[in-house]
Amino acid sequence: MSTTRRTMGAMSAIAAAGLVLAACGGTPEGGPGDAGDPGGENGGVDVPADAVEVTFWQTQYTDEENEWYEAVVEEFNDAQDEIFVNHTIVPGDAWDQRMTAAQAAGNQPDLRTMNYGDISDAARTGQITSVADLIDAAAWDDLEDNVREMVTYQEQEYAYPLLVEPSAVLYYRTDLFEEAGLDGPPASWDELVDYADQLTDDTTFGLRLAQDAGDMAWSTWGYQWNVAGHLPISDDWSEPQATEDYAPLLQAFQDMFESGAIPPADGVGYPDASPFGEGRYAMMANGSWAASQLLADYPDIVDDVAVAAMPSFSGQPGETTATLGGWTLVVDGASDVPEEAAAFIEWALGGDVDVLVPFFEATVFSKVSPRISVAEAIAEHPDVDDINPWNVVIQEDIVPYAEAEPQYPWGISLALGEAIELAMQGTPVDEALEYANSEIQTEIDNADLAGS
Known part of the structure; x- marks a missing residue:
């Protein structure tokens, strides 16, 4: 892992603190999560003077998912002062237009969400950079083998996954x-x-x-x-x-x-x-x-x-x-701060189980964690099958037979x-x-x- 000891110490402190996430209803307007101002001015949030700023564009999902991302970014920013993640939610129907415009202007985000099907082509064409050596080996080893393959191009991992879901x-x-x-x-x-x-x-x-x-x-x-x-x-x-x-x-x-x-x-x-x-x-x-x-x-x-x-x-x-699709985080191939962007990915998706379980709770266990430790924690949740009465059939009769979505x-x-x-x-x-x-x-x- 090539992030500094100083940064990783901060990451460990954040993970130890854990997260308590609550669904608040609706997608907030203004601030770093405002889809109307990609790459904007942080919604009035003060960026620590010496912090490395990482711009993060997230595809707009359900209210519950958006709120989880917003809460994770806020907790990350509040818990340390070395990296500041500037988070923007972009509606799906505007994504391509805004990304194309940002790339043409040379101000595309450092970090963004990406579905599995786009990873191989984006890696092949240099749109995203390998994060294999920027995220700790323990995080990679915690992934199910088939999902790790889904984020790999020419033996290098180019994304870290949040979820899989049968199509x-x-x-x-x-x-x-x-x-x-x-x-x-x-x-x-x-x-x-x-x-x-x-x-x-x-x-x-x-x-x-x-x-x-x-x-x-x-x-x-x-x-x-x-x-x-x-x-x-x-x-x-x-x-x-x-x-x-x-x-x-x-x-x-x-x-x-x-x-x-x-x-x-x-x-x-x-x-x-x-x-x-x-x-x-x-x-x-x-x-x-x-x-x-x-x-x-x-x-x-x-x-x-x-x-x-x-x-x-x-x-x-x-x-x-069915195929298994879903969403990952990737680092842009032109980013000047790939290590800092990857440090956020590792903390948010590859670190403390308690950061991730609330995401699956908020989405009523309608999605599947590709991380072994997170899946085990979810399996021990006492109310999974009461919250989602269709969970067992999906987990037992569909997910095991699903193929990875194609990457052409x-x-x-x-x-x-x-x-x-x-x-x-x-x-x-x-x-x-x-x-x-x-x-x-x-x-x-x-x-x-x-x-x-």
Whole structure:
């Protein structure tokens, strides 16, 4: 670890103090967390005279998650005077524009949140720097092996993870299943299509899936693995592989859309569980994170909701139908203060267990810790299964079989998402797959991906 002894002494003192985090409701306006002023003037907070300032941009999440980040940054800043983290929350729909503008001006943040799927490409292109030697070995050794691999590029760790969460869980209304004479969740995609049709009536759609190419691009990764046994690009990224193996997936979307079991797009993104919570759907595919929204905003339906793994195309249990995604912290490749930025990462995500358990409590255990010690502490929590009644199924039937989300450039995923959308809208499946292969080949050529 290359941080100074003096800095690490301060970090240890902070960790020993621990954190007591309370959800306050809403996202504060103004100050370091104000999304309206990235890289602003610290909201009137005094920066210690000799402190090294680290700018930190965080993607906007739920109120509970935002409050946890804000509290962690505040405690870190209050507990020592050697590093000051200037924290900004940036709405997701503004992220790309603001980051591009900041990079063009040379004032991009030192530290930022990043999802797993972007790490490899960002490392390959020098957008982020390796933190392998900037964070203590004990923190790396505390990670589950598969998640450590997810933050590694060419044998160097480039990010430290906060959480993993499966991208696809089947939520279903047991009361509506009973009314329709259906016993338990569908076991195969053929059954899923059939159930969706049976559950559709004048007031309720059978199934909510991703509704546009952007959401289809990533929410279907697990289904892609399941139906085809591979992703739509070769392992060496040299040629497209959106083969006819994917045809059953595209056909299922097409059939359900034609039957009316899944509706035209309503403008609500895949991660938002509100349409299901409002009773407009009998089944919903969504990530594990949807549990926190349903429990908080729709308690009246909780007793009538069960979860299961999304079905496999073979009809067999224990197959991959979800990917593990989530969020990490990374240090910008152009940062002048990488050691100080990494010191905050180590303290906030890789240090005292008591710093992290409140995050999982605040999100009603709808997310999974990749750290062994934190997962053990959560498992000992006396109220986990009472707080989140779907926790056991997600942990036992979905997470162990989930694959890491792919790390090739986004354009590859988007090409297949667009193909699924085309098929859903009526384009013949073989033509939609031809389109995907053409777009993937263009991406390979333009980004010089072959062999990378």
